[in-house]
Amino acid sequence: MAQLGIDPADFADPDGRDEPVGPAAEPDEPGAAPVLAVVGRPNVGKSTLVNRLLGRREAVVQDVPGVTRDRVAYDALWNGRRFTIVDTGGWEPDATGLQAAVAAQADLAMQTADAVLLVVDATVGATATDEAVARILRRSDRPVLLAATKVDNERFVADTAALWRLGLGEPRPVSGLHGRGSGDLLDAILEALPESPREDLGQAGTGGPRRVALVGKPNVGKSSLLNRLAGQLRSVVHEVAGTTVDPVDSLVELDDTLWRFVDTAGLRKRVKTASGMEYYASLRTRSAIEAAEVAIVLIDASEPIAEQDLRVIGMVEEAGRALVLAFNKWDLVDEDRRLALKRELDRDLVRVRWAERVNVSARTGRSVAKLAPALRTALASWDQRIPTGQLNGWLADLIAATPPPVRGGKQPKVLFATQAQTRPPTFVLFTTGFLEAGYRRFLERRLREEFGFTGSPIRLSVRVREKRVKKR
Known part of the structure; x- marks a missing residue:
């Protein structure tokens, strides 16, 4: 940046909506314990x-x-x-x-x-x-x-x-x-207790198993899916909605890789209006999402997409976690429901078109093997970093073809761009003026077309150069 004559101190955050720039704190993964x-x-x-x-x-x-x-x-x-x-x-x-x-x-x-x-x-x-x-x-x-x-x-x-x-x-x-x-x-x-456990279920390497939160509304089949993946009765399953209350932690091996799955309580109400057991279960679910690296949001494909589904997806997106949408109970979906679901996806899930999608059936085991590749793709995007030179070369060509819209009689210029961090990928644009929300969405869409980022949210923030007061 110094070679381009840009001083980071010249850039402020006028709208107060930019994300903090800096390395993300990595949680420690404790070793095996009795x-x-x-x-x-x-x-x-x-x-x-x-x-x-x-x-x-x-x-x-x-x-x-x-x-x-x-x-x-x-x-x-x-x-x-x-x-x-x-x-x-x-x-x-x-x-x-x-x-x-x-x-x-x-x-x-x-x-x-x-x-x-x-x-x-x-x-x-x-x-x-x-x-x-x-x-x-x-x-x-x-x-x-x-x-x-x-x-x-x-x-x-x-x-x-x-x-x-x-x-x-x-x-x-x-x-x-x-x-x-x-x-x-x-x-x-x-x-x-012994000094070490009888069975060490840890995974070789420094990072440990990748952490996956299994979330969704009540009675959508989260515990059934976890039991199917684990190959054993790991979570209690019952036709009564809301059977799971506490997050259930399980080590599950998929495609020769160990994953740490957390089955969570179904989110029935907003945290502010929930009470008693439901209130604390909602808090634990939110904490499980924030502690995870990727979330599988389970949606009942046999029913219309509900407000709770959208709220859960919003929580994952807000937390900045990689996302896989798993449409469960696919064995109950007929041709009419498929057409209706396609319309619902285009209408209700337009903001998360980037999410990985898998159609599964926890009851029959249909396509559950496809979850592991979807998780890997989402996490690879979540970890992805674009070199600064490559990013600015691509951005210069894009802006030359489609410049930012005029604001207040002046056209803002994008001087420089950098990827500030991963997990999720966060990009900072240093400009001479504020960029409209529509143009930010355009940049994000083109970023995905060029570099992928399938299954991961992208955060785009703008730093505007402050006007310097001329000295007399």
């Missing part, structure tokens, strides 16, 4: 205790039983040691229907963990369900700890002595609400 599964019957305070052990509010908590349904993993740190806490839904031996699927997830968590924490409500004592879980855990080859929760004051401590009869060793009194005894429990957890 896993602690937290199990127990419904409504004993498992998620409240998990939040206390994490030192932050991660698990969705509400004063009704059965909020947690899937097994959900969280990264924890205590005394310099990292480990993973897996929160589970209520475990009941003779459950049926949706609760049976929840119990199956808790059972899987116990089988794959390095240690197990059984949570019992000290104010109620050991129930028949607690004793059934204890019998299973006594036969396990994993270390087992027993936590007596809701011991909010000294008078409940004596009640925990009755829990010795479960045969799992010393019951440890703790209050998830107030934090009483949580430090002692964490120390005991570190003693029980």
Whole structure:
């Protein structure tokens, strides 16, 4: 830029809409850590205790039983040691229907963990369900700890002595609400956990698996698709909309590549109008999108595109993440619906024509293998960088053929352009005047025609040279 006689200090942001210029912060990917599964019957305070052990509010908590349904993993740190806490839904031996699927997830968590924490409500004592879980855990080859929760004051401590009869060793009194005894429990957890996990599911390389958020409106088939990709029952699936509440983290191998998928809660309402469990689920979904590198937005192809679909796509675009649109339930789409869907795409999704599109069926497995190539294409565009010389040479020819429209009697000139960052690709144009929104869209469209960027949003900002006051 110095060779062209351009001083960056000459350029201001008059409209206040430009994106910040600079390198994007890369999140750290922690290494493999031992896993602690937290199990127990419904409504004993498992998620409240998990939040206390994490030192932050991660698990969705509400004063009704059965909020947690899937097994959900969280990264924890205590005394310099990292480990993973897996929160589970209520475990009941003779459950049926949706609760049976929840119990199956808790059972899987116990089988794959390095240690197990059984949570019992000290104010109620050991129930028949607690004793059934204890019998299973006594036969396990994993270390087992027993936590007596809701011991909010000294008078409940004596009640925990009755829990010795479960045969799992010393019951440890703790209050998830107030934090009483949580430090002692964490120390005991570190003693029980091995230094490294039994199975290392990490991926070779410094970056780790690419992070994929699976998002969409309720009951669109997100959990079914994740289970199909993983080849196992990883998320609870039920015909009741809104089964998933917490984001469910899964390592999935597709085309010899390991991906980190996050199944999220369906977005039913705007965050501002949602309440209770739905409010916190919406916040977790937004956080999952921001933590991901690419998002798969699942849309029900058998129904008209809804406002929730557009809102989810807008959230992904606003977060600047790569995007793949997966039209699920394609096995239910007939010829009439295909024609209607084509019209809806031209009308409602015109602003994300750049997104990768795949027609799939989570139920039958149709075309789910095409998701991995679509993800790779979108991420390659998200990471793409155009050399400055090539960019300016192309831009000079384009502007010579189609100059910017006149504004205020003067025609602005584009002096220089650079790609400030990737993830998403962000371009900065240094000009002598403001560029109209229509001309910005024209430049973005031609950028895509020339350089691709399929599956990735592009951010285009303008820096206008300030007028210098002449010295007398």
